[in-house]
Amino acid sequence: MSTPDTPVAAESDRAAFRSGSVDEQSRTRLAEGGLVYRRTSVDGEDFAPWLQSVARGFQDGERSDEHIASARERSAYRRLTGVYDPAAPVSEAPVATIASWLGELTVPGHAALPSCAISAVTVAPTHRRRGIARAMLEGELRSAHAAGVPVAMLTVSESPLYGRYGFAPAAASASWRIETRRAAWIGPRPDGRVDFIPRQRLRELAPGVHDRVRLRVAGEIDVPGSHWDRFAGTEPTAEKAGDKRAIQYTDPSGEVRGLALYTVRENHDDFTKATVNVAYLLADGDDAYAALWRFLLELDLVAEVHADELSVDEPLRWMIADQRAATVTVRDHQYVRILDVTAALEARRYGAPGLLALDVADSLGFTAGRYLLEVGPDGRGSVSAWDGPLPAGAVEVALGVAELSAVYLGGVSVATLVSAGRVSASDPGAASRVLGWHTAPRLSIWY
Template sequence: MTRTLPPEFTTVEGIPEDRYREWLNCWLTALAEPLGADPAVFEFYRRTFPAARGLAVTDAEGFAATNMSLDADLVLPGGATVPVAIGTAGSCHPTQTRRGLMTHLLERIYERAVEEGRAACADWPSEWPIYRRFGHGPAAWCDGMSIDLRRAGLREEVPGADLRLRRVTGGEARAAARTVFTNKYRSTPGELVPPEGFWERLATDPASPVLDALCTLGDPSGGARQCAVLDGRGFVSYRVAPGWTADKAPDGVLHVVDFLAADAEAAGALWRFLFAIDMVGEIRVPRLPVDDPLRWWVTDARWLRTHRRDALWLRLLDVPAVLSARTWAADGTLTVRVHDTRGWAAGTYHLEVDKGVGTCHRTTTEPDLELDVATLGSIVLGGTPASGYLRAGQIRAADPRHVWRWDAMATPERAPFLTYVL
């Protein structure tokens, strides 16, 4: 149940179109990223984050807090999907913090997700401690990477040597990226399908890096956007910031924005293309899977500088729906007790896996594992080992072999990964 707010506040569910810009500015200003005057940026937000899904708390001065949930499908190990709510647009004006406004809106997101039959909430929180308190846990990780081209090099056996990319722009680039993503996303647990409006950013003015910065959570530089496609199999977009050494040799930095590959040969062709671009000494990639094959395709991996960070957080609402829908790597049975201070996922659940197919239901038997809902969200896709939580004291088990069994059952063929943050 959502908490009752002080009388000076009013809850708004569904933002009026004539107040959408005001609501958007409240959100973005809290992130130190005010909207600005570029109509393409406003249109991107309006299409991708529709007013009808917005939530807010208002006071006498206007919008005091914002939030939103988007409908999406989450890819589980094995390729099946479950419906989830993407939580985004969370903000609170600094003058109204610590008054329960964000808690109020988050609780409404959970209520709405349950009402709409969503099995979980998925998001990428701006601040780790806040969402952990509400039962969210980091379920997938990614590596930001800086590549020194002159020292790393590509091995001759990298696949895709006979494939040639072609350049695309505008609407063709938008359609190409969407097609490749559609062809690849079910092969990777942790993926979320972006709203249709998300792809419109690839059809906008390529001289502006603002929309690309929104998707990479970084600075893609001010160079013109370039796009190249391997039809149906691969898509890459990037910007090059020119640079020169002290000896006036070219030393530009290539900032990758989109990197989509439906198979290993297509990925190899994309890397061959990027490594061969003239006047570039470094490639920066904001998000790569933690098990990306590039590490084994270069001649010297010490010149791949990586920074690991959380990529996807999950807050489970319907435990049996998620555990029954995913494919498991090994057979076995486990009973898991889940603690959830907000009640949505609390209970004891019996999981039985036969030939990789799981069935899960509530039970009253004693558990093999005991953990909170945030920890279950972290380990449910197999991207975060349960054994680490056991050593940290956040999973309790009478016999540690139960935890090892979970990891043997839960670890997927490919590491969970989320291509795009919303």
């Protein structure tokens, strides 16, 4: 059970999850097709072929020895698994890959919940339609469920693939393209200062600032250390790292409250119309947010500012004089899959008191059942089994685990899913008020 402002994934739990064996059911299923399903060691000789297969799966180039050494050093936190074909010409290279680790997902109410983060899912085009992806994903979910992890999460390159496993987009992201001359800053002009800093300094500061703010917004996760090197370009194999420029905002007391990374792409036809790409912006408080965005929008010789992985409800929209100066594109981003209804629902806080009777369907069997969620005036919920008739005053909601996962962070309302034909509810408005939250969820990275 998580409590507000308290990280919950102990290192012993993370280590136990990393060292756990592969799922026996998936191993047997793949073996029947002549395939070997096994863990891959970060320190072993099988790591390099595993990494090459991941690169191939994402249409990347072959990894050099330097890339492999750097990736090996940065992968110790992950559980790596491969599917191998002994009959393949290069049998030491897996024909499919998956990686996972035990992380923390922020949920409504400034709480963190242990979650199985999944990444590096690939299947070679030579081995499609053999049930490999299904075996790997179901195996990883069974392993997480057996370890007592209440939620799984992932960001995806192909969004249609994961709904069949109970995942749903739970936190959307927004991409912004801002015409700086039209935007005109009308937001706050906080005291403090913005300064350039070395990228290495940003790499040192970012984990601490992120840990101060990540529990404030549902959908954010604890960021593995190696990701900060990738953002800052401080890993040995980083390409064009020198193009990244780092800035910090310090408040009047001298405390660092915000960080940003950006690159500039020149317009060789008109040097007054460069484009700034904001790679990452991290703000601890409203002043840091305003100061960093004002700096970026008022850069000289810049016509456009681009930024991705922003919230669908950014305050920035109300800090510029012409909202039409911003073209905003929204897409699915953070996917969630509940594995333990009681643990997940009791971890978060709720938008209104009420009693919900939830009839949950789950084709994989982890969460199927009937539950009563009772939320008190303080926003805390308790879950019990729903046996017998509908309790007096309860709102009945029938939905699949994907739909329950979609509403979990407050990113979509029950009423919307009822209108979409995805959920049935006796009072969609009341259910939406209970399960809703006052701020939009977001995830500021890919993983």
